Amino acid sequence: MQSYEWRGRMISMAESKPKIVVLGAGYAGMMTTKRLMQQFTPEEAELTLVNKHNYHYQTTWLHELAAGTIDVNRTRIMISDVISPKRVNLIQDTVLKINKEEKTVELEHDKIEYDYLVIGLGFEKATFGIKGMEEHAFSIQSVDKSRMIRDHIEYQFAQYRNLPNPDPSMLTIVVGGAGFTGIEFLGELAERIPVLCKKYDVPRSDVRIIDIEAMDTILPGFDPELLTYATDSLEARGVEFKLGTMIKEVKANAVIVGEDNQEIKAGTIVWTGGVQANRIIGESGFELTKGKVNVDPTLRAPGHDDVYILGDCAWVMNKETGRPYPPTAQIAIQEADICAHNIKTSVFGGTLKEFSFDNKGTVASLGGSDAMGTVFDGNKLYGVAAKTMKNVIDNRYLFLLGGPRLVLRKGKFRPF
Ligand code: FAD
Numbered sequence: 368m369q370s371y372e373w374r375g376r377m378i379s380m381a382e383s384k385p386k387i388v389v390l391g392a393g394y395a396g397m398m399t400t401k402r403l404m405q406q407f408t409p410e411e412a413e414l415t416l417v418n419k420h421n422y423h424y425q426t427t428w429l430h431e432l433a434a435g436t437i438d439v440n441r442t443r444i445m446i447s448d449v450i451s452p453k454r455v456n457l458i459q460d461t462v463l464k465i466n467k468e469e470k471t472v473e474l475e476h477d478k479i480e481y482d483y484l485v486i487g488l489g490f491e492k493a494t495f496g497i498k499g500m501e502e503h504a505f506s507i508q509s510v511d512k513s514r515m516i517r518d519h520i521e522y523q524f525a526q527y528r529n530l531p532n533p534d535p536s537m538l539t540i541v542v543g544g545a546g547f548t549g550i551e552f553l554g555e556l557a558e559r560i561p562v563l564c565k566k567y568d569v570p571r572s573d574v575r576i577i578d579i580e581a582m583d584t585i586l587p588g589f590d591p592e593l594l595t596y597a598t599d600s601l602e603a604r605g606v607e608f609k610l611g612t613m614i615k616e617v618k619a620n621a622v623i624v625g626e627d628n629q630e631i632k633a634g635t636i637v638w639t640g641g642v643q644a645n646r647i648i649g650e651s652g653f654e655l656t657k658g659k660v661n662v663d664p665t666l667r668a669p670g671h672d673d674v675y676i677l678g679d680c681a682w683v684m685n686k687e688t689g690r691p692y693p694p695t696a697q698i699a700i701q702e703a704d705i706c707a708h709n710i711k712t713s714v715f716g717g718t719l720k721e722f723s724f725d726n727k728g729t730v731a732s733l734g735g736s737d738a739m740g741t742v743f744d745g746n747k748l749y750g751v752a753a754k755t756m757k758n759v760i761d762n763r764y765l766f767l768l769g770g771p772r773l774v775l776r777k778g779k780f781r782p783f
């Protein structure tokens with residue numbers, strides 16, 4: 368019988384196999400599980416994937432769900448449709464805490480053991496302690512939270528039509544932050560609002576979409592020419608920008624902004640001002656750098672060679688720039704390959720690989736058939752060409768995850 372050395376002793380495959388547990392079925396978790404299925408035979412390792420829901424969602428499409436330009440089921444993929452439950456233990460449960468010393472994970476309804484752990488629990492909104500933000504602002508961070516935004520906006524329209532003297536600010540939508548999430552959401556709103564106006568017989572001029580950004584520019588640090596393109600495209604469709612203006616407080620139906628504490632009344636307030644790692648990693652005692660775990664180049668947590676941390680929970684340094692990589696799906700997906708390889712190497716021996724990012728570019732959707740971004744070596748794309756590229760990027764991920772069948776079922780084919 369085949370045998371291998373395990374924790375200092377020789378054991379046969381049948382006697383015990385390493386338990387590899389993946390937490391979170393986001394980009395990092397799903398792709399790592401897929402890769403682990405390729406790296407290990409069923410006899411070599413026991414694989415477990417734990418996720419809050421029985422579905423994986425496309426976080427990168429949540430702004431569309433939040434605006435109501437895409438149906439919820441397009442953004443969701445049943446995990447068991449792409450990962451066989453015969454091959455991987457699929458546990459639908461909520462992770463509460465990781466006990467790294469005793470190598471267990473506490474779930475809401477269970478406690479499980481691991482020999483190797485992969486943490487891919489993603490992000491949550493960062494409110495930076497802004498008063499009222501937690502209570503009064505929506506955020507685009509899960510399927511459930513995003514569809515609340517869609518439903519709330521539509522309810523505002525319905526209310527507006529039914530109240531005898533409606534407050535005009537009911538139809539003002541304030542978006543906090545003009546990073547990529549904010550800009551992509553504004554693009555979808557610019558498409559959706561005319562549809563809602565028609566549906567509820569509301570003049571377009573009754574609706575305001577206001578973005579408030581602390582910096583003097585949208586998408587700080589991005590290519591200036593592309594920023595101008597994005598700004599023009601959004602303003603032409605009725606988006607107003609208040610740049611160089613900090614949101615200081617959020618009330619039930621208003622935001623307080625800027626040096627002069629101006630109050631802007633709004634029926635809908637959506638915060639896209641920043642993200643932080645899932646707080647579970649801090650609560651589990653991992654040492655944090657700006658809320659994330661500063662992993663080694665092989666993606667392991669310092670002092671814990673059996674714990675890999677990926678995606679938005681990981682602080683991964685870019686050696687060339689001396690700065691950490693931004694939290695993106697593109698990076699989370701690439702980290703999965705390295706993680707799966709390194710776990711296999713830890714079990715069977717060999718050389719661990721270090722993560723290095725292969726940047727394929729950044730494309731932001733501006734709603735409808737519009738987008739802009741850079742691809743490969745900084746080539747700029749605008750309009751329908753950029754939107755087509757965005758669809759190619761999205762479909763490529765679906766292909767990696769579930770092959771051509773998934774692309775046909777969930778893919779995006781038209782740039783409008
Ligand atoms: P996630 O994809 O967030 O997945 C985390 C998973 O863990 C989820 O399934 C969640 O349900 C689960 N989970 C969380 N807590 C628990 C718990 N306690 N118990 C059990 N399960 C739990 N990046 C790009 O590269 N390109 C883009 O175009 C792009 N567009 C974006 C658009 C929007 C609107 C947003 C918000 C982000 C976008 N990003 C984009 C960033 C990208 O989505 C994230 O970097 C990426 O999702 C991180 O992947 P992840 O696997 O770390 O976490």
Ligand code: NAD
Nearest residue numbers: 544545546547548579580581613614640641693694730731
């Ligand atoms: P972000 O941190 O990139 O942007 C937040 C924005 O909010 C910043 O411009 C910041 O100046 C502003 N802000 C912060 N506090 C403020 C305040 N008090 N008042 C007004 N403005 C304030 O966050 P994000 O846009 O959610 O992006 C998160 C990550 O996801 C990034 O790494 C981003 O690259 C990635 N992402 C990528 C894409 C894409 O590639 N198409 C799309 C969405 C998100």
